[in-house]
Amino acid sequence: MWKYYLRLSLHSLRNTPVLSLLMVLAIATGIAANLTILTMHSVVSSNPMAHKNDRIFAVQLNAWDPEREYFALNAIPPQVTYQDAKALYDAHLADETVIMRKAGLTIQLPESTELPSAHATRMTTRDFFSMFDVQFIYGGPWGKNTDDGPEYAVVLSEGMNNKFFKGENSLGQTILMDGELFTVVGVISDKWQLVPNVYDLNNLPFEAAADAYIPFFFSAAKPYQGWGNYQNWSDENIRNHQEFLQSETVWIQAWVSLNSAEKRQEFTQFLENYISTQKEQGRFKRSPGYQLNTPQEWLNINKVVSKDNNQLLMISFVFLMICLVNSTVLMLAKFLRKAPEAGIRRALGASRHSIFFQHLTEAFIVGVAGALLGLLLSLGGLAAVRALYSNYENVAVFNGVTVVAAIFLALLASLLSGFLPAWRISHAAPAKYLKTQ
């Protein structure tokens, strides 16, 4: 009978093209708006490091102003000072230790005569690549000695590799970064993009990954142009780079990997001991002295998903329901107009179930057509968001959530907009319509 219902439904929809189109558009509009917002929300609210949520931690150290707490987040600064970062690194206690910052370095080929342009560069210790599952297409991270040296090694993004080396294997090639020669040791795939970039939420959490990566301790050598956040509570008179490194300015992100409970206990004991020692020098007068945050906790503390995001999602669902109600009303009007035909069919032996499923099939077709059109419109919506807001380039993208949501919404739309009209017409008294045909 399903084939018969399908045939009757298509016939019915063809006979009322304008009404059918209006119903489909009503559903499509609601689904498009909802899918666009839902896709973005799913990306924004996801935890790209969920699989390591129990063993990597963002380190917060509370060496802030004794007179007042840090003004944002969880009242503890999100970044650490250089001396604290170095202490964490030098302890060599965690399974992996990452200290890093974002800078802007000019990058050009040695023989180039063009004016160089500045590119986002992450200055980091090598454990960054393994901790955050960075994917390489050529080479890999630099060695440990390179970190400590530091040695002039650079990992490029695939985009930069395409720009300077036409996408070929550039291992061993050299480039000039801020006037100094660095040797390429690895090239990262452009497919690697954490969204949100949980490892550095100080800037835009959805911005693209860096163009280049060099060892962190070059930061100690000279003041590179900082592209991150710098905060200081004290009234220190910082006159040079060395004084800057010794200051209470927080500008470095710190992450550790602690793969067992014992390691975690050992590390927290280290932090407590370190803080205790620093207290003797007049630092760490606030409490708590430190906090270790899982990636999910870190995302929550930084409020990556703002209240506005959540409210926008709710509004999109309300809008979808309004569109479905409109479609329901149109469908109800159409089905009731066809009530005499349903009466005839009932007289000829159709049960209520038959009439119900016949009309629900028509509603299903409208729902599916609306969902497909809505999916197309949402792709347009996502493209528009990407065009208007460059920082959402990695957020407003079609993904598996979009597809699953589209299927689910199609079914929901069919059921919600079709159930009442189909039920109503299947329960109409057939005798009422037979004489008036």
Added chain:
Amino acid sequence: MLKMQSVKKIYRTDMIETHALRDFNLEVKEGEFVAVTGPSGSGKTTFLNIAGLLETFEEGQYWLDGNDVSRLNDNIRSKLRNEKIGFIFQGFNLISDLNIFDNVDVPLRYRGFSSAERKKRIINALEMVGLAARARHLPSQLSGGQQQRVAIARALAGEPKFLLADEPTGNLDSLMARQVMDMLEDINKNGMTVVMVTHDPDLARRAHRNIQIVDGQVTDFKIYESYVDSTHNSDAAGKKVAENTI
């Protein structure tokens, strides 16, 4: 074939209670051609709807083809309606956007016949009413008489046990009405039980029996010896064999 005993049907609204049928008793034997007459509001349509399992009733019993169908659920009533009853309506009640072939196909779809079986039955039924050549036409492309013939074909395609006809000639001119009545008589002669509601006494006289309903009850019935020609005068028309007033 059809037996109703003490059937009571009440229509209720917030303000009014209407007793459409009260202590209604009627029996129709297999192969009979029965005409049901009565003034407007007498309960003829209600009787027809109950007989056709389109409506339920409050009290009484109804046997159809030997089975008690008084308190069946909607699914079973729909199935019985599909298998045992053929309907013919005053307004034809063809589905306007389906062609003739698909209109006759409707009851067969709900019976679950195969595609080949349905096609065979449809063609036979349309040939029986002389409209096989117009199978792909829409109802709007046919005359009133032709549409009623299609409705008859639709009613017969499933080989029901009996036909219920509600004013089958009400929307037709006299020539077409005569053709349709001739057809119904032929169908009856082939063994089909026919129950026909009509206002027209001339048409009623063409039946074996004429039942009169007044105020929801059978008040009178007449049994006729034979059929009459519809152009006849009333003296020759339908020589009554028996008459009873209840």
